[in-house]
Amino acid sequence: MMAAFIALFRRDLALAARIGGGTGVGLVFFLMLVTLMPFAVGPDMALLARIGPAILWIAALLATLIGLDRLFQADDEDGSLDLLRMSPLPLPLIVLAKGLAHWISTGLPLALAAPFLGLLLALEPKALLAVTGTLLIGTPALTFIGAIGAALTAGMRRGGLILSVLVMPLMIPVLIFGISATSAALGGTIPFMTPFSILLALVLFALVSGTAAASLALQNAEG
Amino acid sequence: MRLVINRLTSIRSGRPVFSELALRVEQGEALTVMGPNGAGKSSLLRIIAGLLPPSSGTVSLEGVEADTPIAEEAHYLGHRDALKPALTPLETLNFWQAMLGRTLIAPMKALERVGLAHAAPFPSAYLSAGQRRRLALARLLVAHRPLWLLDEPTAALDAASEAMFSALVVEHLASGGLAVVATHAPLAFPSRTLTLGAKA
Numbered sequence: 445m446m447a448a449f450i451a452l453f454r455r456d457l458a459l460a461a462r463i464g465g466g467t468g469v470g471l472v473f474f475l476m477l478v479t480l481m482p483f484a485v486g487p488d489m490a491l492l493a494r495i496g497p498a499i500l501w502i503a504a505l506l507a508t509l510i511g512l513d514r515l516f517q518a519d520d521e522d523g524s525l526d527l528l529r530m531s532p533l534p535l536p537l538i539v540l541a542k543g544l545a546h547w548i549s550t551g552l553p554l555a556l557a558a559p560f561l562g563l564l565l566a567l568e569p570k571a572l573l574a575v576t577g578t579l580l581i582g583t584p585a586l587t588f589i590g591a592i593g594a595a596l597t598a599g600m601r602r603g604g605l606i607l608s609v610l611v612m613p614l615m616i617p618v619l620i621f622g623i624s625a626t627s628a629a630l631g632g633t634i635p636f637m638t639p640f641s642i643l644l645a646l647v648l649f650a651l652v653s654g655t656a657a658a659s660l661a662l663q664n665a666e667g
Numbered sequence: 668m669r670l671v672i673n674r675l676t677s678i679r680s681g682r683p684v685f686s687e688l689a690l691r692v693e694q695g696e697a698l699t700v701m702g703p704n705g706a707g708k709s710s711l712l713r714i715i716a717g718l719l720p721p722s723s724g725t726v727s728l729e730g731v732e733a734d735t736p737i738a739e740e741a742h743y744l745g746h747r748d749a750l751k752p753a754l755t756p757l758e759t760l761n762f763w764q765a766m767l768g769r770t771l772i773a774p775m776k777a778l779e780r781v782g783l784a785h786a787a788p789f790p791s792a793y794l795s796a797g798q799r800r801r802l803a804l805a806r807l808l809v810a811h812r813p814l815w816l817l818d819e820p821t822a823a824l825d826a827a828s829e830a831m832f833s834a835l836v837v838e839h840l841a842s843g844g845l846a847v848v849a850t851h852a853p854l855a856f857p858s859r860t861l862t863l864g865a866k867a
Contacts, residue, residue, distance in 0.1 A: 451765030455754070462753040523747030526718050530738040531766050 448533040456545035466511030477503035496565035497626040513604035515594035535659040551583035574629035582622040585647040588654030595658035668730035675724035697846040702863035708849035741814040748803040752792035767810035777808040796823040815846040
């Protein structure tokens with residue numbers, strides 16, 4: 445069973461690396477959102493530095509949505525999903541393997557790019573570190589919440605937009621505690637661990653409930 | 668081992684596709700499912716595979732451990748070849764072997780059987796429709812499953828490949844396997860025929 449899990453995980457990573465798309469487009473989208481901000485807000489360095497972490501988080505959240513629609517749709521279209529469902533690997537583990545591979549190819553690059561994009565927003569080194577850290581911890585939650593929407597819209601031709609509308613409200617708690625953990629790390633009255641532990645809890649909750657809900661949605665895709 | 672289908676009814680979007688279907692497929696036997704388009708051949712295979720819930724009735728495979736679902740005892744070859752254009756045939760088979768478990772023959776051997784050994788290191792995107800179908804057939808060889816559910820397996824195959832396909836099925840049956848094949852073209856191996864009628 446472990447061998448099957450690893451095989452699926454590695455296949456999805458190989459496909460992501462060869463087809464590209466998700467990783468590259470997500471990063472460019474992230475870069476564009478962040479570069480648009482100074483144009484909209486104006487060249488006020490102090491203001492940008494203050495709202496910078498929030499901008500990075502919102503941009504990362506939106507960039508996560510890019511490519512998420514293909515998470516199950518690609519396998520659904522070519523018939524692979526039927527065979528995966530018939531394999532001995534339980535469906536929740538299939539979702540988990542695909543979700544982890546998807547996070548590594550889309551969410552992780554966003555978190556790693558965040559410190560460089562943070563420079564465009566005049567963030568202090570400490571703030572760069574804080575926002576990168578919270579994004580590293582928080583983006584898996586975004587991926588797995590998104591997986592629910594991806595599973596629900598797997599059979600739809602234009603599923604991408606519906607997917608975004610479905611999952612964005614569910615991502616709000618992650619956004620709130622991701623940003624408040626970042627600002628708590630930079631000082632303030634709230635101790636860092638308070639919002640950060642809630643963020644951790646949200647990540648664990650998203651891993652479990654996202655996996656379970658997505659596999660239920662895939663199970664009942666046909667009827 | 669025996670496949671038993673009991674009073675199976677399928678209603679899709681309010682239209683009965685077939686009703687009260689009962690049949691048995693014995694070990695070493697092939698069942699050919701024929702009938703016009705829309706008669707429910709694909710639905711029947713998908714129901715047996717556990718991919719589609721039946722409206723009523725049961726499908727069971729006797730002679731296997733009671734708690735294994737049929738899906739894990741069956742190979743399903745659908746209309747779509749389930750291939751990734753970016754992966755090579757060898758990678759594809761290696762993946763399915765690891766994913767399905769119960770290794771039968773090595774992926775490279777399976778590619779030789781279907782005549783695709785020369786294409787092993789190139790991305791599947793370069794394969795023709797017939798070669799894609801042969802690669803999909805090779806998947807049946809890398810993992811052991813007693814029941815083969817084949818939906819139009821010979822679509823896009825040339826005469827030589829059809830003969831190769833028949834040989835694979837005959838071998839599978841001789842080793843104690845079962846096969847349910849939905850097809851329009853008559854097959855080159857002995858089999859019982861079930862004809863589903865299209866209801867208007």
